Amino acid sequence: MMKKHLAISALAGWILLVTGFMILARTLDLEIFFVLWLIGILVIVELVSDHAATPRYLRYQRLVIASGVILFGAIVARKILEILAR
Amino acid sequence: MRRLPALLVSGTLILACLLLIGMQAGSPLLYSPRSDPGGGDHSNPAAFDRVRGDRAAQLLPLISDLMDSPGSLVLNIRSGDFEYAARDLENYRKVSRNLDSLVINLDMTEGELLEFRKANQQNLAILTELFNGTGRWNELQTLEIRYRDSGDSQMLTTITYEGEALRRRIQDLYRDYLEQDQVMRGTGEKFGLDTSGYAQSVVDFREIVSRIDREQHEKMTTLQTTVTPGMDTYRLTLGIERQRVSYLDAVNIEGLLWEHRKDRPDEVDLFIDSRKAGSIPTKPDGSFSYSHLVEHDRAGTHTVFAVYSGSVFSEIRTFFVETSETSLELKPPSLHDGRAGFEGVLLAGSIPVRFAPIEILAEGKRAGTAHTGEDGKFSVDLKLSPGDHKVYAFFSADTFPLAPSESATFEIFVPEPSPDIAGEDGLLANPLYGAIIAISLCASCIGAFLYLRRQRPKITPPGPVFHLPGERAAMSADDEELRLSDDGGPVAGVVQAAGEADAVDTVPVGDLSCLFSALRLAVGRHLAFLYPLSLTPRELCAMCRELPIRAAVCRFTKIYEQAQYRGAPVPDDERDMIAGAARSAIEGLGGVDH
Amino acid sequence: MVILVLIGLVAVLSHLASTTLEYSRYNPEWNGTSRLFQDIIERDALMISSFHELPGGGDALLLVLAPGEEFAPDEIGLLRSFLEEGNAVVLVSDRERENLLISGLGSTIRIRDSNLTSIDRYYDHPSSVLAFPAGQDPLGAGISRIVLNNPSYLEGGEPVFATSILSWIDADGDSRLSREESLQRFTVIAAERVGDGVLYVISDPSIFINGMRGIGMDDENYALARQIISARPRLIVEQGHSRTAYAPEAIRVVNLVKDSTITKMAVITLIFLAGSILVIKRREER
Numbered sequence: 001m002m003k004k005h006l007a008i009s010a011l012a013g014w015i016l017l018v019t020g021f022m023i024l025a026r027t028l029d030l031e032i033f034f035v036l037w038l039i040g041i042l043v044i045v046e047l048v049s050d051h052a053a054t055p056r057y058l059r060y061q062r063l064v065i066a067s068g069v070i071l072f073g074a075i076v077a078r079k080i081l082e083i084l085a086r
Numbered sequence: 087m088r089r090l091p092a093l094l095v096s097g098t099l100i101l102a103c104l105l106l107i108g109m110q111a112g113s114p115l116l117y118s119p120r121s122d123p124g125g126g127d128h129s130n131p132a133a134f135d136r137v138r139g140d141r142a143a144q145l146l147p148l149i150s151d152l153m154d155s156p157g158s159l160v161l162n163i164r165s166g167d168f169e170y171a172a173r174d175l176e177n178y179r180k181v182s183r184n185l186d187s188l189v190i191n192l193d194m195t196e197g198e199l200l201e202f203r204k205a206n207q208q209n210l211a212i213l214t215e216l217f218n219g220t221g222r223w224n225e226l227q228t229l230e231i232r233y234r235d236s237g238d239s240q241m242l243t244t245i246t247y248e249g250e251a252l253r254r255r256i257q258d259l260y261r262d263y264l265e266q267d268q269v270m271r272g273t274g275e276k277f278g279l280d281t282s283g284y285a286q287s288v289v290d291f292r293e294i295v296s297r298i299d300r301e302q303h304e305k306m307t308t309l310q311t312t313v314t315p316g317m318d319t320y321r322l323t324l325g326i327e328r329q330r331v332s333y334l335d336a337v338n339i340e341g342l343l344w345e346h347r348k349d350r351p352d353e354v355d356l357f358i359d360s361r362k363a364g365s366i367p368t369k370p371d372g373s374f375s376y377s378h379l380v381e382h383d384r385a386g387t388h389t390v391f392a393v394y395s396g397s398v399f400s401e402i403r404t405f406f407v408e409t410s411e412t413s414l415e416l417k418p419p420s421l422h423d424g425r426a427g428f429e430g431v432l433l434a435g436s437i438p439v440r441f442a443p444i445e446i447l448a449e450g451k452r453a454g455t456a457h458t459g460e461d462g463k464f465s466v467d468l469k470l471s472p473g474d475h476k477v478y479a480f481f482s483a484d485t486f487p488l489a490p491s492e493s494a495t496f497e498i499f500v501p502e503p504s505p506d507i508a509g510e511d512g513l514l515a516n517p518l519y520g521a522i523i524a525i526s527l528c529a530s531c532i533g534a535f536l537y538l539r540r541q542r543p544k545i546t547p548p549g550p551v552f553h554l555p556g557e558r559a560a561m562s563a564d565d566e567e568l569r570l571s572d573d574g575g576p577v578a579g580v581v582q583a584a585g586e587a588d589a590v591d592t593v594p595v596g597d598l599s600c601l602f603s604a605l606r607l608a609v610g611r612h613l614a615f616l617y618p619l620s621l622t623p624r625e626l627c628a629m630c631r632e633l634p635i636r637a638a639v640c641r642f643t644k645i646y647e648q649a650q651y652r653g654a655p656v657p658d659d660e661r662d663m664i665a666g667a668a669r670s671a672i673e674g675l676g677g678v679d680h
Numbered sequence: 681m682v683i684l685v686l687i688g689l690v691a692v693l694s695h696l697a698s699t700t701l702e703y704s705r706y707n708p709e710w711n712g713t714s715r716l717f718q719d720i721i722e723r724d725a726l727m728i729s730s731f732h733e734l735p736g737g738g739d740a741l742l743l744v745l746a747p748g749e750e751f752a753p754d755e756i757g758l759l760r761s762f763l764e765e766g767n768a769v770v771l772v773s774d775r776e777r778e779n780l781l782i783s784g785l786g787s788t789i790r791i792r793d794s795n796l797t798s799i800d801r802y803y804d805h806p807s808s809v810l811a812f813p814a815g816q817d818p819l820g821a822g823i824s825r826i827v828l829n830n831p832s833y834l835e836g837g838e839p840v841f842a843t844s845i846l847s848w849i850d851a852d853g854d855s856r857l858s859r860e861e862s863l864q865r866f867t868v869i870a871a872e873r874v875g876d877g878v879l880y881v882i883s884d885p886s887i888f889i890n891g892m893r894g895i896g897m898d899d900e901n902y903a904l905a906r907q908i909i910s911a912r913p914r915l916i917v918e919q920g921h922s923r924t925a926y927a928p929e930a931i932r933v934v935n936l937v938k939d940s941t942i943t944k945m946a947v948i949t950l951i952f953l954a955g956s957i958l959v960i961k962r963r964e965e966r
Contacts, residue, residue: 066534073530077523084519127702127774128829128886130710134803142799142846192799197848197857276863277845449856476854 004057007048014040031075038068141191148188150279151181152206153270157283159213160290163220175217182210195450198273205269211484212259212266216294219256223249223298230305243399246309248360250402251389253302255359258386260295263288322354324392324400333410333434333487337378341392341400343368355393366392381440385409385487407487410434414444416479416493424472426498428456429465432481434488438462442483448475472502601668602646609639612675623647635674642667697934703746703885703923706931710891713745713924716905720917723909729920731758738766738876741912745772746885747781748923756784764875770908772882774832782881787872789837789881796866797855798847802827806855809847811868814839819871819880819907826900828868829892831884837870840880880908885923 018036022028045061054062155178162171185206189199226245233242267288274281327338343352352368356376366374385407392400416430428446432439444456444464456466456479470477475498482490606626610618613629621629623643630639645664698714699706705717720743728734734742742762751759763769763785771778776793783790797806807830813820817840826841833843848861857863868883886892887901894902909915919925927935 062538066538069534069537070527070530073526073533076530077526080522080526081519084522126830128711128889128892129805129807131803131808131827131829131891132710134805134808137801137804142801142844145799145846193855194799194857196859197861198863199857200859 154283156287160287202273205266251360254387322400332408340375343372412491414491414493431463445480638671705924725915727919731755734762740914741768742916744918746923747921749921763877766876770880772885790835793832795850797850800844811841814842828884829886833866834870837872839867841869
């Protein structure tokens with residue numbers, strides 16, 4: 001199997017796992033889902049791209065991850081505000 | 087160009103899917119018994135939790151205990167077993183507390199059980215006071231014997247007077263106790279409990295009252311016969327204008343001290359309920375007056391007597407404080423910032439009640455306490471949990487001669503505090519919130535930037551060493567390294583002479599590649615291009631369009647491409663031509679440094 | 681491929697053979713009565729759609745569970761004579777409309793539809809009221825308590841099951857004991873002799889739904905159902921007015937087919953036939 005396909009299946013599997021557990025726990029939380037997705041894609045991108053070269057299909061992944069990190073910061077800020085408002 | 091519509095269609099589809107999912111993402115609809123609790127006929131049992139601990143089964147035994155407790159407590163008081171009585175009282179208090187918490191747990195803070203609880207709390211207070219009062223009564227008994235033996239007639243009078251106050255207090259207690267009788271026994275009978283213990287407690291209570299009555303009567307008669315002779319010299323009389331008073335009435339007490347000395351004013355001590363109310367100076371004619379404001383006096387009989395110089399006693403006078411009805415008005419509660427504001431006024435008739443505690447109850451449970459001001463008004467801000475609440479204000483205080491009262495009930499809805507609104511408002515209002523948002527956004531932006539800029543472990547690019555064809559002499563051992571450093575062949579191109587090739591038909595395209603690589607590097611260097619290795623032949627040609635060697639480079643790349651992709655071996659004459667083109671191109675660059 | 685089609689067929693059939701209608705005997709969900717009717721069918725009960733089919737003799741028990749429609753006067757007359765012959769009738773309903781039927785049978789029991797709740801609950805919800813045996817009726821023998829689900833209450837008759845004293849009518853619907861609401865014992869199952877027979881009225885049909893069956897310390901609700909089913913030598917179940925008989929037409933057809941032996945044999949033969957044809961075709965292709 002190609003590396004690309006492996007990476008996609010791994011990410012899909014990870015997201016399915018997360019969704020499955022969320023449904024089992026009866027709490028679909030978009031924020032937690034997002035953070036877990038971010039962790040998954042970070043790990044997979046790091047594993048797939050080797051040291052010398054970044055495959056073409058991963059070129060824009062770095063931008064996606066970077067914007068994900070910024071969103072993560074926003075989520076953290078929101079959570080802190082919620083806790084403070086309590 | 088068929089890809090564009092396909093891309094557009096699939097892009098729109100994906101966006102539509104994301105939109106649909108996003109619309110549901112806020113409140114995902116998952117089936118669960120809880121989200122489908124059934125219709126009006128029944129609810130799905132799978133949605134509920136089992137009742138934890140059989141709390142309902144504890145209720146009746148508790149009420150039964152509360153019905154029985156006063157029986158043994160009053161019996162022990164009557165027979166003078168104060169040690170046992172103390173234990174009974176403690177037990178009674180504990181059971182009462184258990185009932186209170188159970189009733190709150192079961193959400194039965196209103197209705198019939200409320201009546202029972204109120205009556206029971208009254209009983210607890212009454213019996214506690216009876217316990218203390220009879221204890222004091224027994225003390226007075228022993229003191230009396232001691233003073234009688236020592237002939238201390240003043241102390242004897244004091245304690246006899248105190249006994250009189252006590253006797254009246256216990257009579258009041260008995261009257262109050264009878265008031266609870268109906269509720270207590272009614273509840274007991276309703277729940278099918280044995281009320282005989284409670285009935286016996288009433289009988290025993292009456293026994294205690296009549297015994298104290300009898301003994302006090304005896305004491306008063308002996309006091310009059312034994313101490314009266316001393317009273318002849320300084321006689322002190324006392325009168326009360328109104329016998330029956332109520333809240334905020336003034337009790338006007340007037341008295342006359344006979345045979346006082348005219349030259350200096352005397353002072354008379356006035357005792358209300360055996361507690362000193364004040365020292366009053368007498369007027370020249372020996373009269374004095376005192377006005378007592380009824381405010382924190384309990385309802386019932388109060389005793390008054392006066393003493394002059396610790397030895398001359400007046401007779402005992404009494405006044406009776408009546409319970410006044412109160413009215414508690416609560417304005418519709420206001421809501422602001424998730425807090426509910428309560429305002430109202432407490433009146434006894436038309437008189438405002440000062441400094442009285444007001445309880446605010448939500449669903450029958452205490453949510454907070456307010457105190458009335460000088461004008462009887464109160465206001466308090468309370469934080470209530472989000473949701474619907476039935477609230478009312480309630481006044482009940484033993485220290486006032488006032489009947490309990492409660493306000494009308496209001497239904498209020500406290501909205502769920504939304505974090506979004508708090509965020510937007512708070513962002514401007516609270517610099518801390520703004521700072522937190524800014525800091526975390528900055529931190530995440532820096533993190534994202536660092537991630538993008540992060541370089542993987544660097545491989546030093548090969549040094550730009552060029553060897554032109556024919557410079558074989560310069561080719562040395564370090565060229566070998568270069569050869570290995572790139573999988574595409576030697577970086578620095580070395581064009582071997584055609585004649586040196588071992589076999590003509592196996593002329594490797596690598597030869598040409600070497601030439602191409604050299605040219606590419608040279609051009610890249612000339613144009614200060616960062617990554618010359620990534621250039622394709624056509625790009626190389628395109629890059630040289632500003633340079634004078636453009637024609638030569640493009641010719642070379644064209645031939646090179648043809649040779650490379652045709653897959654056929656390159657004829658010798660063509661090879662020479664290629665080499666010539668390359669050479670002219672490189673020379674056109676003005677050679678390369680070093 | 682074949683397996684997929686088979687699975688799909690089974691799914692479609694099982695979907696067609698069931699419903700989600702409340703109280704329906706074809707509803708295997710929590711609010712159906714499919715499990716009760718399994719027991720009833722095992723008992724070889726006589727299903728009648730009209731009281732004209734009521735048999736003679738005084739040894740039967742007629743179960744009228746959750747009637748959905750009113751009874752005509754002539755039907756009430758038939759039922760009354762059936763009752764007076766010495767049979768037993770168990771009427772299970774939480775609607776006041778059935779008072780017409782009850783009074784027509786000559787009984788003084790009345791159903792009062794109101795929001796009955798209690799502190800003695802099984803689940804932590806006001807609808808889950810516990811009832812305890814009262815009186816000496818054989819119907820309540822050996823059952824310590826039953827769990828109700830949003831019950832009504834009864835007036836008149838001899839109490840067979842009643843709630844505890846810590847029960848009240850929650851008139852304002854706040855599920856709390858308010859000042860106007862007084863604690864009282866309420867009858868939920870009552871019995872009354874009519875002629876030679878006995879009329880039982882149960883004020884909560886929900887105790888027989890699937891979701892209420894498995895609960896309780898010793899399956900007391902189930903025990904009560906068994907007690908009713910086996911109280912008399914013959915069991916008759918009314919299916920003309922009862923909501924337990926409610927079902928879409930497709931279900932009736934499917935269940936008719938499912939229940940008859942000949943069609944079962946035909947279906948099995950068909951399945952085997954289809955299977956063998958497929959196998960033969962495969963062979964030929966190779």
